[in-house]
Amino acid sequence: MDGPHLSRSCELSLPCCADGGSLSCTKTPQVSGVRVQLEMHALWQQFDQLGTEMIVTKAGRRMFPTFQVQISGMDPTAEYVLLMDFIPLTIKDTGRADVIAPSRMHFHPDSPACGAQWMKQTVSFDTLKLTNNLLDYNGHMILNSMHRYQPRFHVVYVDPAPNSHLNANRNFCSFSFPETRFMAVTAYQNHRITQLKIASNPFAKGFRTTDLQDREQRSWGSNTSTRKEDPAPLMVEQCGLFHHLKDTVGHNMESKDRDSVLAPILPLYSFLLGLSRTISRERRSI
Numbered sequence: 001m002d003g004p005h006l007s008r009s010c011e012l013s014l015p016c017c018a019d020g021g022s023l024s025c026t027k028t029p030q031v032s033g034v035r036v037q038l039e040m041h042a043l044w045q046q047f048d049q050l051g052t053e054m055i056v057t058k059a060g061r062r063m064f065p066t067f068q069v070q071i072s073g074m075d076p077t078a079e080y081v082l083l084m085d086f087i088p089l090t091i092k093d094t095g096r097a098d099v100i101a102p103s104r105m106h107f108h109p110d111s112p113a114c115g116a117q118w119m120k121q122t123v124s125f126d127t128l129k130l131t132n133n134l135l136d137y138n139g140h141m142i143l144n145s146m147h148r149y150q151p152r153f154h155v156v157y158v159d160p161a162p163n164s165h166l167n168a169n170r171n172f173c174s175f176s177f178p179e180t181r182f183m184a185v186t187a188y189q190n191h192r193i194t195q196l197k198i199a200s201n202p203f204a205k206g207f208r209t210t211d212l213q214d215r216e217q218r219s220w221g222s223n224t225s226t227r228k229e230d231p232a233p234l235m236v237e238q239c240g241l242f243h244h245l246k247d248t249v250g251h252n253m254e255s256k257d258r259d260s261v262l263a264p265i266l267p268l269y270s271f272l273l274g275l276s277r278t279i280s281r282e283r284r285s286i
Contacts, residue, residue, distance in 0.1 A: 028170045030075045030115075030157040036175045039068035039122055043200055044179040052182035053193045060129030060140040064201055067151055067180065068124045074115030079158040082108040082118065084125055086141055089148040089181060099134055101142040105154075112158050130184065143184040152176045 026032075038044065043065050044052075055061045067084065074080060085105045106128050110117070131140040143149060156172040164171065188194045 026170060027173060028157060028159070028167065030078045030080075030159075031155060031171060031173045033073035034071065034155050034173055035073045036153060036155075037070045037072075038177045038180070039070060040065050041179070044177070046196060046200075047193065048179040048181070050192050050196065051190060052180075053185045053188055053190060054130055054182045055188070056130045056132040056143050056145055056184045056186060058131060058133045060131040060133075060136070060138060062126065062129055064197060066124055066126050067128070067153070068122050068126075069153060069175075070122055071118050071155070074119055074155075075157075076114065076116035076119070078115050079112045080115060080118060081111040081156040081158060082123060083111070083154050083156065084108075084128065084141075085152050085154070086143060086149040087152055087176075088144075089150055099144075101134060101144050104139075104141055106139075106141055132184070132186065145184050145186050148181060148183050150176055150178070150181045 047065065054063055083105045085103070106125065108123065108125060109127055129138075129140040130143055131138075132143060132145050133140075134142060136142055153175045154172055155175075159167060159171050161167075183189070
């Protein structure tokens with residue numbers, strides 16, 4: 001693993017941990033009281049009821065809605081690393097054999113930081129991008145199109161003890177929210193998802209109903225036919241121009257993922273600890 005090429009994300013395998021992934025072990029005080037609330041919960045639920053879809057591109061596309069959380073219960077003086085990964089759910093038959101996408105984790109760019117900093121404001125993963133490029137070198141999250149995924153959020157305590165690797169399975173906790181699951185697609189399959197994204201994304205203001213009606217009137221104003229233009233293809237095309245929305249307003253919901261495995265964190269713990277200490281020293285020297 002080459003540090004300079006991580007770009008705030010990291011490729012790793014996902015082996016089963018020795019204890020079978022149980023979360024029953026005692027956590028350290030720095031993480032045992034951590035609580036996480038999902039921002040924009042109501043909006044995520046609206047998308048989930050329709051079957052959320054997220055666009056993946058070769059260059060990488062940001063998520064909408066954005067994954068944002070509010071954290072509480074951290075030790076204000078302790079340092080933490082925040083990261084995300086995506087767990088494959090069901091696989092839709094695409095009629096072809098898909099290459100297994102490399103497993104990666106996305107590091108929040110402010111990591112490591114003290115608990116007081118993480119808790120004072122909404123934590124937004126607005127730099128996270130999704131790609132279907134298996135050869136991606138930009139640190140984007142690599143997903144297979146037409147596959148379903150569950151985002152997962154991890155809080156890792158940066159233990160300053162010299163033997164902290166012995167407590168790696170106690171120094172982190174994981175959270176997931178079922179309403180954030182989605183299907184990775186290269187083009188929207190459900191026009192209602194397209195319409196909801198247009199309606200709820202301020203950056204899509206120019207693509208909303210008024211604009212579509214104007215286009216329809218210009219296209220059909222001289223035609224006596226009662227046929228109406230279907231706006232769905234136009235919306236699908238224009239959704240390619242969407243930008244990311246960084247919005248911290250929304251309803252909250254807490255849902256700890258008690259079935260998540262420990263394995264994705266354990267192989268990285270020593271590396272995270274060394275990286276966090278190096279970054280901290282560099283910040284103090286500035």
